[in-house]
Amino acid sequence: MSGHEVLTLSSVSKAYGGRASLIEKLFGRQPKSLQAVREVSFTIRKGEVMGLVGESGCGKSTIARIAAGLMAPTGGEIGRAEKTRQQMIFQDPFSSLNPRWRVHDIVAEPIRTHRLRPKNAVSARVGELLTQVGLSEADGAKFPQAFSGGQRQRISIARALAGEPDFLILDEPTSALDVSVQAQILDLLRDLQARLHLTSLFITHNLPVVRLMADRIGVVYLGELVELAPTDAIFRRPRHPYTRLLIDAAPDLDAKDRSLHPIPGELPDPSDPPSGCVFRTRCPFATEKCAAERPLLRQIGAGEVRCHYDLDLTGRELAA
Numbered sequence: 427m428s429g430h431e432v433l434t435l436s437s438v439s440k441a442y443g444g445r446a447s448l449i450e451k452l453f454g455r456q457p458k459s460l461q462a463v464r465e466v467s468f469t470i471r472k473g474e475v476m477g478l479v480g481e482s483g484c485g486k487s488t489i490a491r492i493a494a495g496l497m498a499p500t501g502g503e504i505g506r507a508e509k510t511r512q513q514m515i516f517q518d519p520f521s522s523l524n525p526r527w528r529v530h531d532i533v534a535e536p537i538r539t540h541r542l543r544p545k546n547a548v549s550a551r552v553g554e555l556l557t558q559v560g561l562s563e564a565d566g567a568k569f570p571q572a573f574s575g576g577q578r579q580r581i582s583i584a585r586a587l588a589g590e591p592d593f594l595i596l597d598e599p600t601s602a603l604d605v606s607v608q609a610q611i612l613d614l615l616r617d618l619q620a621r622l623h624l625t626s627l628f629i630t631h632n633l634p635v636v637r638l639m640a641d642r643i644g645v646v647y648l649g650e651l652v653e654l655a656p657t658d659a660i661f662r663r664p665r666h667p668y669t670r671l672l673i674d675a676a677p678d679l680d681a682k683d684r685s686l687h688p689i690p691g692e693l694p695d696p697s698d699p700p701s702g703c704v705f706r707t708r709c710p711f712a713t714e715k716c717a718a719e720r721p722l723l724r725q726i727g728a729g730e731v732r733c734h735y736d737l738d739l740t741g742r743e744l745a746a
């Protein structure tokens with residue numbers, strides 16, 4: 427790995443043994459195994475925000491956990507820059523903070539664990555971090571239950587920053603919040619990003635959110651990376667039909683009704699994916715070749731696309 431790469435996933439896969447259904451348990455049948463992530467490759471460089479976007483169940487959280495080192499892949503390799511300090515911010519700010527700890531101790535913990543400050547400087551650092559995320563020093567004396575969802579996510583952010591991470595993984599950090607609170611937390615994250623030059627992996631099902639946050643976007647469908655390109659290229663010229671459909675499904679962040687429109691068609695059963703191209707059952711352009719051959723991820727323009735064809739999808743509404 428060169429000095430600029432913080433994390434590299436090379437053809438990373440993850441198969442789960444499969445959860446047994448009630449019927450399977452009753453009849454002693456083996457549950458079906460499930461390929462949650464299939465041959466995903468990408469690199470995150472220092473100072474960069476890489477976004478991953480896709481519908482629920484496409485494997486985003488699995489990729490996040492593998493990237494964080496919380497779970498081992500069943501295939502492929504992971505390269506990490508030496509001595510990388512990582513922190514993770516989770517979706518649910520209610521379950522991710524210990525209710526028995528005061529906020530001060532929650533935020534102080536990574537500082538103490540990694541011995542980042544002398545003992546007598548920890549409190550001042552906690553105060554500084556709480557202020558940085560829009561809370562007050564006095565909030566440190568309270569327990570997490572005293573705070574709203576948005577404020578709790580601020581505490582999670584302060585705790586993550588307390589560890590002085592070289593790499594931050596954010597898994598749906600605003601999805602559990604009300605829309606107006608979501609915007610405030612995204613503003614805060616953008617501000618911290620600009621000031622601290624954080625390197626991060628930002629995961630969400632919401633394309634407008636990832637557009638706001640990321641320098642590069644990876645689009646995931648049924649465990650596969652189907653497109654990976656700089657954010658402006660994704661929006662200026664999406665190359666994969668699924669990316670185009672995600673763009674069509676997403677209202678602008680400043681639109682009145684900000685709910686995502688459903689994408690036509692159903693997500694196939696991940697334990698029984700379609701042959702050839704995994705997206706073909708929902709693709710308006712699918713041909714026989716798509717059913718027969720799995721497309722490779724290939725370089726087109728500024729990014730990489732997993733499609734047999736070089737489609738011009740600029741300005742085309744597919745979802746209508």
Ligand SMILES: Nc1ncnc2c1ncn2[C@@H]1O[C@H](COP(=O)(O)OP(=O)(O)OP(=O)(O)O)[C@@H](O)[C@H]1O
Nearest residue numbers: 442444445462481482483484485486487488489696
């Ligand atoms: N521990 C597990 N055992 C078996 N299957 C699992 C397990 N965890 C996840 N899965 C399955 O793997 C697939 C990918 O799940 P994952 O949580 O990574 O997706 P996701 O895109 O993050 O979805 P969501 O946004 O709903 O969390 C899904 O089909 C899910 O049901």
